[in-house]
Amino acid sequence: MLSLKLPRLLSTDQVPKVFREQGILFGYRHPSSSATDCIFSLFQMTNETINIWTHFLPAWYFLWKLLAFSCALDAQKDTYTWPFLAYLFTCCVYPLTSSFAHTFSTMSGRARHICYFFDYGALALYSLGSAVAYSTYVFPEEWLNGRFHIYFVSIAVLNTAISTALSCYSRLTEMEQPKFSKALRTLAFAYPYLYDSTPLFYRLHLCALSGCPDSSVPAHYRHTAFAWLTCFLFATHLPERLAPGRFDYIGHSHQLFHICGIIGTHFQMEALHMDMMDRREWLTASLPAPFFSQAVGSVAASTLISLAIIAAFSATLYSVPLLAGKEDKPRDKHWLKKQN
Template identity: 60%
Template sequence: MLSLKLPRLLSINQVPRVFHEESIIFGYRHPRSSATDCILSVFQLTNETLNIWTHFLPTWYFLWKLFALLYTLDFWNEAFAWPLIVYMLSCCIYPFASSCAHTFSTMSSRARHICFFFDYGALGFYSLGSAISYSAYIMPDKWVNSTFHQYYVSVAVLNTIVCTGLSCYSRLGLPFVHYNHDTIERLLELDRPKLSKILRVVAFAYPYLFDNIPLFYRLLLCAGESCAHNETIPVHYRHIMLAFLTAFLFATHLPERLAPGCFDYIVGHSHQLFHICAIIGTHFQMETIIKDMTLRRSWLIANSPLPTFSGTIGAVCVSITLSCCIICAFSISLYWKPNFSKKAKKE
């Protein structure tokens, strides 16, 4: 009986362009779904079902890891653990935000944009969480207390703002100027899809590449005893490999581009694989951060200043506040329609 109540699915020709996914032909939900319909669709095989579950289930795994760490670490009295807690919070938030975005993105075209604005903001927070933990535990020995190390987290905060702003811009263009004189919405994502895709890839890739400068140096260029070579190195390589595979899948839309309509539901289209690779990569990253924290603990406490409130919780608060301001500006602009009627009458 439940199957009779599930929302009806549509083809690509039955939904507006803003809902189209490249090379995905069938399995679209109604573009004016109610919140109840969106929740019911989680238990229905649509072209979004696996996108939702591949991030919703890992959220609980990362939450379990977070609570396990809170139980074993003296978080309140040990500043050395603060970066790890911040990182674990970001690991919980970004997959949950993504699963919510995919779940409720068909309530309307505006809701779709707003959902993914928050998804992008959560990814920016994850980037900052990675940078804060890398600053505390991953930095090569010879870079500890260097000028780069001192400004590393501050630049990462700026990168988070750039990531959120550029990814939101890749959907709409400039806020408050995406309506023409007929009050018809003009989206950068629809008008210039290739540029939109390039901007979004850059928005996600640039913070990742910056965050991993210490790790790239430690793995590829550093030689000698001051490079912190230890048993985490092979796992770091796995994380990096999965990160680049994730970027490749996101940018290329393979394999569905080779056979449109064949990967609409099952595991196989790029966004599903992108989610899976991202989660596995995050798992490996988490394991390396925890191991480096444990193995290098004595040396780091003796040679590096302890993490500060401003460099961890404070940086997160600043980043979240500014990112929310950007998201609000883009979201409000979706409802802002300039009144051209008086101007038209004068002309």
Template identity: 60%
Template sequence: MLSLIKLPRVFTINQVPKVFHEDSIISGYRHPRSSATDCILSLFQLTNETLNIWTHFLPTWYFLWKLVTVVLIQRAWQDSFTWPLLIFLLSSCIYPLASSCAHTFSTMSARARHICFFFDYGALSFYSLGSAVAYSAYVFPDKWVNSLFHRSYVPIAVLNTVICTTLSCYSRLGLPFLQYNHDTVTRFPEFQRPKFSKYLRVVAFAYPYLFDNIPLFYRVFLCVGEGCTDNETNILHLYHISLALLTGFLFATHLPERLAPGSFDYIGHSHQLFHVCGILGTHFQMKALEQDMMIRRPWLLEHSLPITFTNSLGAAIFCVVLNLVIIVLYSLPLLSGPVCKEKKHDLRPKKSSAKVGRCC
């Protein structure tokens, strides 16, 4: 069937605008003004984005199955103790789905690329909050339960999601409504100072991760003696921490493709490995949370903070609303700005020319 469909052609790095360039990736680029149909068809051909998409799209269904299991079998709506796990699983469904959609449709235009990844960043920051809500409910070591830090933990995590989404969006666009240029959407911080934008993005996501894991790091690495919650779940937490650190390393270093540009364009480049390690880390994180929830439930119900709508579902809803507001504020200058002539005249890839040229 697919043999009867003409798949979109791919290009080299010199044939696409700089805003679409990936560090040390030389070939396999899709047309920078692809139609939505072309973007979907590209899922079934080998480009430098194909595995980025599938490595997040397929796990979405696994986490969705786990979410449905909690809702239907554990009857989450009747048991507030499972609400934090529900929020974590929901965030674990949203972030890979948002990522796969962003990678799929990011070549429709430079504007679409920015907006797609704004949603990707918002989904990741929501995942950070989902982790924090679940950690607050199930992971805090016994001696920290009900402490001042524990009571402040979720509100600070909500603030961190706002900081995370704002910084990551800023790394692409700068200040909304101030950085838009009248003839192009590529004169943004990411285009002018790509290394600074990359560093800023790393900080934007590393900061909430490190904060969220303060109780876990203390529990696993520092705490000794009574009240340290040293149980069989800790090994699962160690697997998650190891994979999370590897994920951050791959994102920041662009290895292995930086060692051999062009050799890992289609299979094996850092972003694909980053996706795989991130999903595996989330899997072990989920297993650890489920196990902590079951093992510690009697003690936590008696001694820990009560799980309420405000510190669980309410915090999640508030975070989603704030993230959407931030994304809209950053997207409006792109949506309301003038459309360049090339985009007006031709939304389809050009068949005859190898050069793509400048485009919005």
């Protein structure tokens, strides 16, 4: 009778430092797992299992939404919908990339860094997708066609490159300067969000002062609340830092970070769809039709730039081996021996 024996899990003192997470004591996979071991771990309760599934399943939900909207909006003929569909594409990319990064991050120290380089690049691309959609559908009337609006997407492309570079660099410093690394990575994610959301925050401010009939405002508020909660969870490592070992498998901050991020993206998608439909008449009268380079070209260009940055940092890991982690290989033969 066939049976499947899953890999043995390890505790925090049995894995190299580069694999350890603050407040997580148990449930680690072997630090030199094979690709097959990583795939089998999807069906084993480890401290990464829920991290993987909370992004893998939503990626397919967002892909379904992308295909459904593509058919419903007649995207081939209606260029007004292109920024929204470009945004939806980035919504598919970032959770799928994250799920793959978490799945295969225990193959080696270098593999872990490279997996998360791609994860950070995908998050930066999602930020750009948000900027493209905000530029077309969200800007307040007072800012339309102003200098900030004209250069908004171009600056967002630059922000994508900066965000990818900073977050990748933060991995190279986390062994020697963990607090600086965490602060740098938080900045790399927070700055593009704050930039992208500036027109939205101003619009919500005007609504709070004088009221507005926009049906999308409640969804924008919900998205904003979940975005800030996501940032809080990422930065604080709560609740596991208060009770190490209690949330190793279920309920630690990275799981909650994933869930809140996906819910926030869902509300953002709803709000953008409502803005796209409700504001169409006066937006099309006030703005030129979106062109290819703005909606799709900027996303394609940023993808190539991010891939080049990721390739450069990945090459650095091989040219300077210590950057992959001083404890890239287990120091004890008990760690190195695979469990059968």
